[in-house]
Amino acid sequence: MAIKKVATGWQVDLRPEGREGKRVRKTFPKLVQAKNWETDQKAKALTGEWAAPQKDKRRLTELVNTWHELHGYTLKDSENLLRVLTATCKRLGDPVATSLTSEDWLIYRKKRLKQKVHNRDKFVEPKTINHEQIYLSAVFNKLIRLKNWRHENPLKGVSKLPIDEPDLSYLEKDQIKVLLAALESSINPNVLTITKICLSTGARWGEAEKLHAEHVRHGKLHFVGTKNSKARAVPVSEELIKEILTGRPSSGRLFKETSYRAFENGIKRAKLVLPGGQKTHILRHTFASHYMINDGNILKLKYILGHGSLAMTIRYAKLAPNHLAEALTKNPLATL
Structure with missing residues (x-):
């Protein structure tokens, strides 16, 4: 009985209470x-405190369901998280949770990268697999903190797949004009106004679409029930406030039906080609990008967008007119 080197680290093999x-x-x-x-x-064996560990025979899906019952249900989009986690467990073969190792995960994600997206002629992206890893690792971490899981997190220390930072995509001024003109011809009475709200405040489409009349006050739009549960208020022009309130309910939701499809049709009529997965989110990127192009303050932008950390906002900093401007004067050729 000793400590020996194994493929996954250092294994302790002993009988604390003696040979028997x-x-x-x-x-x-x-x-x-x-x-x-x-x-x-x-x-612990010498003081009589040692007790033989009981085997945890729960399978991975049982662990995920326990997490959801104890904590997951409190999160935004909890049902979708549960769906993604359950699918991940099934693809892993739903093993006994204690048998899952970091090596198993590395083998899983290598195979996953070669899988095609359902009904599409493209492969699963590294970003998708990284999200699966983040979600599953969070399950173990939360259950460890709740003392429901008394083992190590098998994904601890496993680095995520590297992802190239995508170039920032946003609409230029002439594209914005074309889009607004296309939406003016829509039979949907709300799509143009919702689009203007997103372009004026950086709001997510769902946040703008769910605005209540009570949320429009003191020259600001107040966004509540947001993705990270933090409320925020953004000032807008009197002209936009008038457009938002005219002909709409004086209390409760301002926009009764969804306008997402009408926006998609407007994009097609405007003949705008957007990056994959953008759709309405291009409006949020457009607001943030133009805010920095017009020399806005990065810390204020963080608040306006409702980001949880500055790291999420800092990618827009490179669009500021003076960003890295010293490269023009302090490079070796300029100083010869």
Whole structure:
């Protein structure tokens, strides 16, 4: 009985209570962790505090369902998260959770990269697999904190797949004019106004579409029930406020039906080609991009967009007119 090197780290193999006692084995990524655990188990055996660990036979889907019952249901889009996690578990073969290793995950994602998206002639993107990893890892971490899972997170320390940063896509001024003109001819009475709200505030389409009359006050639009649950208020012009309120309910939701399809049709009529997965989100990118092009403040932009961290907003900084301007004067050719 000893500590030995194995493929996944350092394995402790011992009988804390002596030769006739229960045998336990546990693997750690670092030797020092293995030694500390071995010492701790022996100490507990000497004081009579040691008890043989009970095997956790729960399968991965059971673990995910437990997470959802204890915590997941409180999250935004919880049902969709549960659906994605359940599908991931099934693709992994729904193993007993304690048997899942980081190696299993690495093999899984290699195969996943070669799978085609359902009904599409394209492969699963690294971004999709990274989201699966983030969600599943979060399940283990939360259950560990709740003391419902008494083992290591098998995905701990597994780096995500590298992804090239996409170029920022947004509408130029002439494209915005063409789009607004196309939406003016729509039979949908709300699509043009909702589009203007998104372009004026950087709001997500769903946030603008769910605005209540009570949320329009003091020259600002107040967005509540947002993606990260943080309310925010953004000032808009009197002209836009008048357009928003005219002919619409004085209380409750201003826009009764969804206008997403009408926006899609407007994009087609305007003959605009958008990056994959953009659609209405191009309006949010357009607001943020023009805000920085017009020398806006990056910290204020973070608040306006409702981002949880500056890291999400900083990508727009490169559009500021003075961003890296010193490269013109401080490069070696300029200083010869």
